[in-house]
Amino acid sequence: MASFELSGVTARGISGVSLKGQAGCFSVVYASERSGEMLIRLLAGLTCPTRGSLRILGKAPHQSPALRRHLGTLVAHEETLPGATLSLALKQILAAQGNEHTRVASILSAAHLSESRELAPESLSQEERRRLALQIALNTPAPKLLALFEPLMFYDAAFRGQVLANIHALARDVPVVCVTSSLTDANTIGGAVFYLDAQGVLSGGLSADESRRFQVNPSVLLECGRPEVLAKALSGRPGVNEVRWLEQQGEGLVEVFGEDTLALASAVAGAAADAAHDIKSLRFTSGTSRLRSSEVHRP
Amino acid sequence: MNSYLLGARLAQAPLRSYRVGAYVGVMLTLLSTVSMLERGRSPAASFDHVLFRFVLTWALPLTSFFAVSDVCYKSRLGQGFNPIGRYGHSKRELTLGSLCTAGAFSVAVNLLFVWVALGLTQQSFNRTVLVDGLTTSWVVSLGALTYVVWFAFWSTLGEHGGGRIFGLLLDWGLGLGGSLASWFSPQAHLRNLLGGPAPGGLLQSYSTISLAGILVLCLALALRRTDP
Secondary structure, three states: OOOEEEEEEEEOOEEEEEEEEOOEEEEEEEOOHHHHHHHHHHHHOOOOOOEEEEEEOOEOHHHOHHHHOOEEEEOOOOOOOOOOOHHHHHHHHHHHHOOOOOOHHHHHHHOOOHHHOOOOHHHOOHHHHHHHHHHHHHOOOOOOEEEEEOOOOOOOHHHHHHHHHHHHHHOOOOEEEEEEOOHHHHHHHOOEEEEEOOOOOEEEOOOHHHHHOOOOOOEEEEEEOOHHHHHHHHOOOOOEEEEEEEEEOOEEEEEEEEOOHHHHHHHHHHHHHHOOOOEEEEEEEOOOOOOOOOOOEOO | OOHHHHHHHHOHHHHOOHHHHHHHHHHHHHHHHHHHHHHHHOOOOHHHHHHHHHHHHHHHHHHHHHHHHHHOOOOOOOHHHHHHHOOOOOHHHHHHHHHHHHHHHHHHHHHHHHHHHHHHHOOOOOHHHHHHHHHHHHHHHHHHHHHHHHHHHHOOOOOOOOHHHHHHHHHHHHHOOOOHHHHHOHHHHHHHHOOOOOHHHOOHHHHHHHHHHHHHHHHHHHHHOOOO
């Protein structure tokens, strides 16, 4: 019997997805973040399919709290954990999981959050929340399945390496479903690679040539004060293929294209630091230009 | 800690916010103003007027509405507990615990409104006034609990629990009339129990049973529609 089985699962952003397997890595490359996010939420039991069935060891995760104790999950947008301090919130989670062997301190240390143990959970950044959720997932007691959204999208290369090693170790015994927008990350994780297209339809087992059409070249849309300066600072950085900018009524927009989300994020962080630039907002998009105006410039 | 207790404890945080304090403060100010005006206009019937025109129509449904909205984290019933429910707590049990807290909060706040209204509208306290106050208190307590589960049920409808607003409008729409259709609204039964028009000519004892029925039915449906 398969450890997990999705048959004809349909939900918002997902259309008739069928996938099953036992131990090993399953990388799903998504074209639309909404689809990838929904797939993880379904596997985590946070929402239920509108059609089709999803079973992990024969049980529907949204209907079984006992099963959820053994699911390691990292979702796209980690919400604030309830609790006055981070260590109390974490203690509560470990108690819910029946996890008596893992210490709060070791999870916080692995998530590089030892210094924040007495802080309120709402003070954590999204990156910190994701690091913490990932460490909780990797320390799940007697895990039945791991469902991880962008498990390698972290700035710290050493942290990424450690996560990858943990994923490979766990995948020997349990299914690990990794959902990512990066074909590079999917290949790094290894295992079976599937493609979730913009319509939410899953396909897999394609040749390298066929798979190229599913590759999503990610882009970042930045709102900033001096777009020309930032665009210059970004162009030529590793991982950046193209930079476009425009300025309208005092509002500046810069659009950056690349092959890998993480490389793009590093390039933006580096350029913003070098140019001492104030970025008002940042949005990851899916490779299609959002700047339609004829006023677009290239540095 | 089991999921019921955790749900009850987690629900305390949103109900202890400054916003909730401000709401209670505004309602008390309005209640005091209305009570003083009614006392000047018709001293004998002022308590009844305040009760029907302010407490039953506005304070009771709105307090329960906001309490449920807060313990649902402005979302669909049970969804607010996703961050903890995903690690193995039952969302249904967490929800039940949180509704107990919301119910206790709504009862306490509405009893405060009743006794403040009584204190401001009565010239002197005697046995009759005390009995009147106690009778009103149990009816308002039953009403507060019924409203909490009424809104909890409506919070299971709509992607972000938007059905709550429909529940509020439905209660106001049906409850202020005396037709048979108003049987479905808690407002109509509460009015009947406190001497107002009876929905479809129903006896007061049947209104008590109806309120208890709405409470049990809405609670059962709300929990049924929440993932375990």
